[in-house]
């Protein structure tokens with residue numbers, strides 16, 4: 001299949017290396033492209049785009065939201081990402097290496113490195129050149145635009161999307177008691193509407209086969225350009241945005257050793273409940289902290 005993210009490379013190599021390459025191709029069945037790519041990745045320590053995740057979405061569904069790792073630890077594994085905080089206290093947005101918390105009162109603060117998180121997904125963002133997204137009228141159309149940029153359904157993708165949004169609707173989960181299931185927490189979430197606001201969407205696309213580990217499909221968190229408002233994305237509309245995309249072929253999951261994770265029953269598939277919680281509309285409508 002033609003992959004527009006791959007580019008040709010021509011170079012001169014010694015005859016002995018060429019013979020070794022042919023021998024490897026013959027014995028392993030790999031293409032020369034694959035052998036050269038693997039050798040260069042190894043030599044240059046490049047190209048291993050890794051998604052780093054703490055805990056599982058299934059654990060979050062079950063109400064395991066005791067802080068497992070510090071924000072300091074998260075920043076060592078990525079400069080772009082999303083997640084939540086101890087007891088689901090708001091929405092995490094990590095952009096340009098800075099970690100922000102969007103609280104259920106609509107306020108945003110840059111969090112201290114000592115704050116803790118029960119669930120987060122990050123990457124050290126090294127995107128392809130930016131792509132202009134044309135006008136779209138809602139989040140489903142945004143997904144279609146981004147689908148057209150994906151070359152496979154079987155790897156992960158990270159996104160940073162910047163520009164002027166005509167409309168954005170977000171939510172921010174309120175802090176809950178220990179053990180509260182995600183769906184119950186999401187039922188109490190306030191929503192926020194923004195009009196004609198500059199900002200950034202940070203997020204990921206994940207394959208369906210990881211549905212017990214992470215949120216399948218698209219998952220975005222929003223932050224305004226002035227970093228004063230944001231939340232988990234429910235809907236948006238824009239005329240033109242700039243998208244930066246990185247394909248991720250490695251997944252690293254750090255599992256919590258907190259008492260609540262160790263004791264939780266994670267044996268059943270909570271993906272339907274997760275899907276409901278991710279898309280659920282709140283029962284309260286709040287004005288954003290700023291116009």
Ligand SMILES: [Zn+2]
Nearest residue numbers: 219220221232
């Ligand atoms: Zn979210």
